[in-house]
Amino acid sequence: MSERFVYLDHAATTYVRKEVLEAMLPYFTEKYGNASTIYSIGRESKKAIEEAREKVALALGADVKEIFFTGSGTEADNWVIKGVAYANRQKGNHIITSSIEHHAVLHTCQYLESEGFEVTYLPVDKDGLVSPEDVRKAIRPETILISIMFANNEIGTIQPIGEIGAIAREKGVYFHTDAVQAVGNVPIDVNKMNIDLLSLSGHKFYGPKGIGALYIRKGVKITNFMHGGAQERGRRASTENVPAIVGLGKAIEIATKNMDEYNRKLIALRDRTIDELFRRIPHIRLNGHREKRLPGNVNISFEYIEGESLLLMLDMKGIAASSGSACTSGSLDPSHVLLAIGLSHETAHGSLRLTFGEENTMEDVDYLLETLPPIVERLRAMSPLYEKVKEGV
Numbered sequence: 001m002s003e004r005f006v007y008l009d010h011a012a013t014t015y016v017r018k019e020v021l022e023a024m025l026p027y028f029t030e031k032y033g034n035a036s037t038i039y040s041i042g043r044e045s046k047k048a049i050e051e052a053r054e055k056v057a058l059a060l061g062a063d064v065k066e067i068f069f070t071g072s073g074t075e076a077d078n079w080v081i082k083g084v085a086y087a088n089r090q091k092g093n094h095i096i097t098s099s100i101e102h103h104a105v106l107h108t109c110q111y112l113e114s115e116g117f118e119v120t121y122l123p124v125d126k127d128g129l130v131s132p133e134d135v136r137k138a139i140r141p142e143t144i145l146i147s148i149m150f151a152n153n154e155i156g157t158i159q160p161i162g163e164i165g166a167i168a169r170e171k172g173v174y175f176h177t178d179a180v181q182a183v184g185n186v187p188i189d190v191n192k193m194n195i196d197l198l199s200l201s202g203h204k205f206y207g208p209k210g211i212g213a214l215y216i217r218k219g220v221k222i223t224n225f226m227h228g229g230a231q232e233r234g235r236r237a238s239t240e241n242v243p244a245i246v247g248l249g250k251a252i253e254i255a256t257k258n259m260d261e262y263n264r265k266l267i268a269l270r271d272r273t274i275d276e277l278f279r280r281i282p283h284i285r286l287n288g289h290r291e292k293r294l295p296g297n298v299n300i301s302f303e304y305i306e307g308e309s310l311l312l313m314l315d316m317k318g319i320a321a322s323s324g325s326a327c328t329s330g331s332l333d334p335s336h337v338l339l340a341i342g343l344s345h346e347t348a349h350g351s352l353r354l355t356f357g358e359e360n361t362m363e364d365v366d367y368l369l370e371t372l373p374p375i376v377e378r379l380r381a382m383s384p385l386y387e388k389v390k391e392g393v
Ligand SMILES: *Cc1c(COP(=O)(O)O)cnc(C)c1O
Pocket: 011, 012, 072, 073, 074, 075, 077, 102, 104, 149, 151, 152, 153, 178, 179, 180, 181, 201, 202, 203, 204, 210, 211, 212
């Protein structure tokens, strides 16, 4: 086992930042009041929730009344898609999304198809970009929702959200974006970008797991998600997870404030990794757009290699990364995202995702660059196909 540990999987999750944990801790112990009560420790919880809501609203350019806390990013995606579909059935039954969405969106859309809704899954180009013109052409009189992710969790491609939002607004169709990967990495302004609904999740920007939020523009017709008490203005009942909400608020505040500096740092790590891997290893390809991509995302396919073996060998060297197969462990299906940008099953299987974060350094990149090329060489040496390639057959 390696003595070194280099975590390069920040798109999967992040640790909780120290300041965030410290902000959360009192709400587990002495400040445990139920926010729906009228005595002072209850009112304190209520106040903490509303302060966190203000921080989320500020980060998105939204009004506090438009922010609703949820149990996760997945919950926010489920709520928005089912909620808009059910509340707007009178208007129509058609939803537009892309073929590279997170499963929280894709599987929810597939479920709605079984309920009689129609879904258009727009293709993407070789870099993973959705064409705004394709969105325009897909709109029908019965279209009730357009849902296009802000930035892709696997290949890092950032979509032209402002352009798509303008089209949705012009056509009078609600526009949702899954911004789980974008918050803290890309500036977001729901008004300038004409976003009507937006999902986010705490654990992708150094907040806790199991907490998310949904932005719902004032006036948007959507069903309530949980039926019960009056929490979240009756739309998402159940006693609030106050520590997690406080943590999410603190994390989004820090992420938004430090965004430029954070991005500069990640871009330097990302670009050196990409450039050096291309210099040192033949037969590789970069997945996702070279410039319109998340600052910390590297996704590379290695021909003649299984991504799973690569991950295991990197793990033995203390490097935590992710492969191109569906992130659901145990699944051997190649990633739907990599197939959508045109990769063959074999190439998709030989893919590696490295996502940098706050604690990573250039020394981590050096270590990766020392470690990865020999592993690739060793694995390829075991591939009969690669032997033939080397012999020029
Ligand atoms: C992680 C992720 C989600 C799911 O968020 P959870 O809080 O883990 O449920 C949804 N969409 C994208 C793009 C993600 O990266």
